[in-house]
Amino acid sequence: MSIKVGDKLPEANFMTTGADGPEPVTTGDVFNGRRVALFAVPGAFTPTCSAKHLPGFKAKAAELSSKGIDAVACTSVNDVFVMGAWAEHSGVGGIRMLADGNGDFAKAVGLVMDATGFGMGQRSQRYSMVVNDGVVEQLNIEESGEFKVSSADYMLERL
Numbered sequence: 001m002s003i004k005v006g007d008k009l010p011e012a013n014f015m016t017t018g019a020d021g022p023e024p025v026t027t028g029d030v031f032n033g034r035r036v037a038l039f040a041v042p043g044a045f046t047p048t049c050s051a052k053h054l055p056g057f058k059a060k061a062a063e064l065s066s067k068g069i070d071a072v073a074c075t076s077v078n079d080v081f082v083m084g085a086w087a088e089h090s091g092v093g094g095i096r097m098l099a100d101g102n103g104d105f106a107k108a109v110g111l112v113m114d115a116t117g118f119g120m121g122q123r124s125q126r127y128s129m130v131v132n133d134g135v136v137e138q139l140n141i142e143e144s145g146e147f148k149v150s151s152a153d154y155m156l157e158r159l
Contacts, residue, residue, distance in 0.1 A: 002110035017084035
């Protein structure tokens with residue numbers, strides 16, 4: 001069963017790229033005490049993720065901030081080095097990239113996608129959510145193969 005609006009995020013660990021290299025962070029580190037726009041993608045450098053999803057949140061970051069969002073974060077079942085390279089390649093310094101290398105967060109929120117048919121293993125479903133002090137305020141889960149409700153524009157319309 002997947003997480004739903006009103007649920008508190010479960011404790012999970014991510015890896016991020018810090019000044020001295022990979023750094024572990026917890027859901028509490030990222031979400032407690034702030035309102036965060038989180039979006040999840042099946043894979044860094046994949047077509048829809050790179051051409052639409054990440055650029056959309058990059059372009060709309062200031063608008064999200066004006067609607068009370070304190071931070072924007074992206075998660076994917078990729079390692080920290082891939083997420084760091086994707087952020088650098090995409091020029092998204094203001095978006096916190098959360099590597100969920102083992103898919104622990106995706107599993108904990110019940111939003112795992114089986115992409116073994118594409119040679120990608122278990123991945124995160126595509127979705128977005130607004131998390132307010134660790135509690136899910138808005139949740140937008142895509143149907144398989146779609147890119148509509150997890151976009152920055154869709155999230156902004158509902159804030």
